[in-house]
Amino acid sequence: MATISRWSRTASAAAACGVVLAVALAAVPYVAARAESALIDLFLFVALANLWNLLAGFAGLTSFGQQAYLGVGAYALYLYAAAGIDPALGVVLAALTAALVSVPVSLLVFRLTAGYFAVATWVVAEVLHLLATVSPRVGGNTGASLPGTGRYPLVLWQAVTYWWALGLMLACVAGIGLLMRSRFGLDARAVHADPVAAAAAGVAVGRVRRVAYLLAALGTGAVGAVLFCHHLYVEPSSIFGAQYSVYMLFMVLIGGLGTIEGPVLGALIFFGLQQVLAGYGAWYLVVLGTVAVLVTLFAPRGLWGTVAARWRISLLPLGYRFRP
């Protein structure tokens, strides 16, 4: 009898492993606290990669300005913490602020498409960068440190930051996965494939894009706030830096645009490369850029994409499988 399924045994196994892994990782502050810092970086990379993939891989929006929301998240957290709100809770508010900022921005930048859209998002990031630089209230060019952490002993603060990062990563991976399995996900992928055809088929293209952009801003804002918690210091030229876009691009391209597993794999590889190539200065970015160019030209599906297509595996299935 023919069946159509949306799940598989592989996916169940993967999900079970994921849960076990999540529990194990949550225990790290108790058993392996020295690994916290590196793992926080890794989790945030995974989150960023998945968020960029939501935009570029699923909704067809290549943004080179997501660092704008990293900055908004971080500086919003600064303002809330300076106003007396507990910074651990401030992260939520910061994320919401970033999502709010994304609404008027999207009205502007969505007037352009493809490459021009990409540069426009970059311009927006630059504007926010410059605004932060000329505002003495947030420390101008020199930046600011996170107020309000004094109420936490350092060890606890690091653990709290770690759990935030872990939770954020899990929320991004699982959340975006579930979102893509929903009706919204189908609409988004139609918009990515062919916006005109999607519009003709009744998909509210503009709305799908704005929602995707808003969700990505929400998540990226949260990452920015957690980054601030992690480093305890923020300065405009680093948090608004275009290199974050380079990293996001690289992770998603290498891993595989348009899959859930791809960006996770890409983030792992990127993280590994960063550790290995740390001492080589600018050569490290030369390698990243070259690999990005080669992958786009010759292996556009990325590592995971190629593997998954070849062996038909999917750890988090997004589509429908037909068994005749």
Place this chain on the structure above:
Amino acid sequence: MSLLEIESLDVRYGDFQALFGVSLAVAENAALALVGANGAGKTTLLRTVAGAHPPAGGRIRFDGADITAMPPHQRVRVGIALVPEGRRLFASLTAEENIRVGAIQAGPHAWSLPRLYEVFPLIARCRHRRAGLLSGGEQQAVAIARALASGPRLLLLDEISLGLAPAVVDALYDTLAELRAAGTALVLVEQDLDRAQGACQDLVCLLEGRVVLAAPAGAVARADVVAAYFGTAS
């Protein structure tokens, strides 16, 4: 030996197959009418002959040589020119510039500008106007002139009467007769059966990508053509 020989042509757009084993031949200086309903594959066939799509199967021979893999600009040079469906003029270029673009791959028998203006007095008057601002009849004339500028031995015309007043179409068909007299072979896609049968000596009818009728235009009854066109032939 025919000027154009198409042998078992299969053409696909991704997963969709538009032509199934189409075969036909056009002799030197002959005129072939290609008829069929919308979506039958007429435009696909002409565009494939012009070089827009590589066929998935089959061969195309022009003047004895296999041109199946030849790029479009070379096909223009060896003597095949297309007047596309919907005219497809370069809107920001003037009428004369459009024609001069057509002359880029001009062969030895290229029609010179003065000669083209003689044959199409309509264009002579608006030669410096931007193509996007011309009337339908003027645009169609420019499109044909653009194709002639390369001096083709075979002219492929896709629905030239579309959207034009009958008087204008009459004038265009008179010009086609002049082209025949000058030695050019024609493949004419035309929805108006009377005009098609009147202007051409052979007729091929396509239905859903297949040849369902191929006969001399004078020898086949209109009813048979209609039956083949709609697929109601027994």
Place this chain on the structure above:
Amino acid sequence: MTWLNAALQGILLGGEYALVACGLSLTFGVMRLVNLAHGDFAVCGAYLALVLSASLGMPAWYTLPLLLPIAFAAGVALHLAVLSRSLRGGVLAPVLVTFGLSVVIENLLLEGASANTRSLDGGALSLASIEIGDHIVISWLRLTGLLVALLVLGGLQALLSHTSWGRSVRATSDDLDTARLVGVRVRPVFATVAGVAVATAALAGVFLGLISAFDPLAGGTVLIFAFEAVVIGGLGSLWGTLVGGVALGLTQQLIGQWNSQYAVLAVHVLFLVVLAVRPQGMFAAASSPVALPGTE
């Protein structure tokens, strides 16, 4: 009077922005490709001039006859090797590829030339200026920059309007599919356009080096300004790009006269305002990458 001077400086600056931007405008108009490495090509032009003038022992000006053909050839090679393949990969691929290229170029420059800012020696010309009254100072160098920009734009426009190459370029830009079918060889058209774009970028880079300073990471800022000039002027229009450049230059200088901190910010804000109010720019051609109605 200082305001008049600021306005004049703005116009001169605008000419330079237009010179950088015209290659970007051409590439987009003809190939529908946004080259995110365009700014880096300008910076490479400045570095190449530096290297050539040091090794040949001559002022930067004299390196141009050698530099421009090299830049043109590099553009052609870039197209044939990389960009043409990326165009076949869909709408996203060229954006990703040129961004990757930009990263590679910037960091190769960082490794090769260090992060120090440099500038080019223009000899006597860079010091000479015309003074009118107390407040108006027009440097000969900047004036030359504007004149060169006008010459290049005018020359390009003339080539496009009156040559067979120009007709092929415009036809391809109007309707790529039909152009191929009527006999235009599209690959050489694209390759030569890419060559022209890189050559004009390199020329602009040399002026950038002569007038101010440059460093390996300056390409990003150059790209953004070029991009903004193109959008404000209208995508696909060369003279529009000049208008866009002048709009940027005027804004930067006039706001800078009031408060130098806000100069660059004001330019970006101008861009965003134009985007909000008239996204197709002032002289848009038919084929702008403005979102289709219904898909916005």
